[in-house]
Amino acid sequence: MVRQEILPVKGTRDFEPETQILRKKVFEKIEKVFRKYGFVPFETPLVERWSLLKGKYGKEAEKKLVWRFKVPFSKEEYCLRYDLTVPLARFYSRFQPPLPFKVYRIERVFRYDEPQKARYREFWQADFDIVGSDSFLADAEILNVAIDVFKEFGFSDFEVRINDRRILFGIFRRFGIKDEKTIFEIFRIVDKIDKIGKEGVLKELEKIRIEKKLKEKIKDFLTQAENSSFESLEKFEDIEEVKKVKENLENIISLVKDKQKIKFDLWLVRGLDYYTGMIFEVVVKKPKIGSLAGGGRYDELIGSLINKKIPAVGGSIGVERLIDAALELGILNKDQKTYAKVGIILLKGVKPQEAFEIAEKLRENGIEVWSGLKEYKNVVDGIKDLEKRGIDYALIIGKKELETKKFTIQNLKTRERKELTLEEILTVLKNERNL
């Protein structure tokens, strides 16, 4: 079989044990924060009906990005979930639990994107949502959760960009653009600012089919609003909507625990069309890797399947980018290769029963024990094997050891070794003190 055949499908990944151990730690850490805020987990299948996803993510996504398919023996059109939010809408509609329904999950999603750095066809999102609250307290709690996650990992140099597209809506309408479609077109261009830069955005705005005068007005405004602050909105505060939305954002920010992390960013529009209020993104200054988390208020989506108005606000942490950034900053590493505390080096002439009994005794006392399930030629060979596997302690079991009931235990980091009884070894491994 050719090499290609043993690789994972394009855009997907295998995770070796040291990576998987790290990922599990990351998931646990994020989950700990979600639980601290009283969010509960739930789950939905990986496969959904195409009819559920259709119309939710825009035409381009549907044409190129949704993993959509039929199986040979069924007529049903399926797809792999594209995000965790539309399945949440279905889930909510089905069970209609008491509100607010505060939920989380850390799970796979699938997008048939062209693979590139930090962009995969199968990746993980950590979503946290508050369904059924239209209060700004919910928006603030979502921001606090996001901030807590990044603090928990030890990120210090990050910022939370926040905006509400209704501000731009209000201003663009004032300029004279009545057509919602055109405004969304502008949003989509502005959304590319991280990729194509300010110049690129201004250039692309040229292509929009609106009056030249209007175009200039928008370009001027966006140029001025580059270093956007609430103050820059003052001249638009006679627009009722702008004033209300600005006040709402100020209320939200007043409840955020680290106000200095928050930065109002008029240019922030985010890709998905379903946001209806506050939106945010978390960005680290280094490394340059795009946003690590994002979200916002989406009051129309959750109830849409059952014709109810169910407000909601939520966030999503891009697990892969968070890990990449944290590895690059050195606040995470792949040092841990195993959960085993001690490895058994079985020497020639020992009865397997005796070795199994010793391992069993340790395991009964809560110690993780690795065994190669074979005799080693000599101690050196055994130690080399354990070191390769990242195991810190070696327990040597030979014929002599079984007779004297004293076993050699060696700390493979300090190289210190001692001959001890099994009881004493238990004490060492439990406290990691004496060796």
Next chain:
Amino acid sequence: MVRQEILPVKGTRDFEPETQILRKKVFEKIEKVFRKYGFVPFETPLVERWSLLKGKYGKEAEKKLVWRFKVPFSKEEYCLRYDLTVPLARFYSRFQPPLPFKVYRIERVFRYDEPQKARYREFWQADFDIVGSDSFLADAEILNVAIDVFKEFGFSDFEVRINDRRILFGIFRRFGIKDEKTIFEIFRIVDKIDKIGKEGVLKELEKIRIEKKLKEKIKDFLTQAENSSFESLEKFEDIEEVKKVKENLENIISLVKDKQKIKFDLWLVRGLDYYTGMIFEVVVKKPKIGSLAGGGRYDELIGSLINKKIPAVGGSIGVERLIDAALELGILNKDQKTYAKVGIILLKGVKPQEAFEIAEKLRENGIEVWSGLKEYKNVVDGIKDLEKRGIDYALIIGKKELETKKFTIQNLKTRERKELTLEEILTVLKNERNL
């Protein structure tokens, strides 16, 4: 939208929070056992190439059971993984880590089966495998892990059926059946014994195209071997293979921690064709639900992609059946609805900032705090809400409380309530003692 649209795809399931909390606990418990034996986690994508799975699971599975598909914008033929073992073979072939490679994972697999009780199209398997050891010590460790998992959950009345198909091979060959295909055909019939009973098996054996005399011989033998024990093999011990295999099984059993749980079962053949040595299944006597776990030695599969001989032995725990059985036996329950220790009841007239600060203080001290993010009309309403959510403590924050700096905390189980300072409340929640 019709009701149908908000249901999950046929054969798949949504998990509500109380179920998901239980499932997470179950996964953690199983994982704890795997780690105790020094197994490490790894992961592969959900989607694999069809060319990888093809030819691995038999014709019937390929024709009807593998979720196999193309997406509209690509020529590649994909499938959703059918088990965790074939992807492990690909993973091993790609990385070729040091042996023995002892790995685990608890993950989804997909089979397009006709849904029925305890049979789903998307379900979870907890796999544990030792790759690269041909020693009977590895077989024994796999059995010990399986036994430990069931003991960890508190199952007492279970048994581990064990066999090696080479025994039947040897005996059938002695009877005069030279054709491997015919022997596998007999295996497939014998495998149905749990479903169609002994009578059914004997009836189906009639259909096999072999001499009538031979048929009678096999039927006689299988009838006699019903209460199979090692002793019943005595008359076949002149067959070299039977003798060797029997000794190997005895060696394995000698290393098992709970020998009385092991039962030799000549009728056990298991479905998958890739087993080459010891096979096993874990069965509980009640409820009648089929086997909860199974596995065996498969020395040909792992290295087949790279034309190497890599021995392997492993097991797989059927997570859904384990949970169903444990719920029915009452050794698991869905009592836990939340991770939140305390819920905040916010009364009218309180500034949100003040409530947020109090919640924050508790969270900083490691307490999980739920908040409805709204004012309750009165305390009774708040308490009802928290009870519905399974939260044990209520912290009442009203105007008076903020003035006196004494807050009411109520244990919703015992109904006891006290007025305490925030510091005192912290002590109560951390120790769960005084209230």
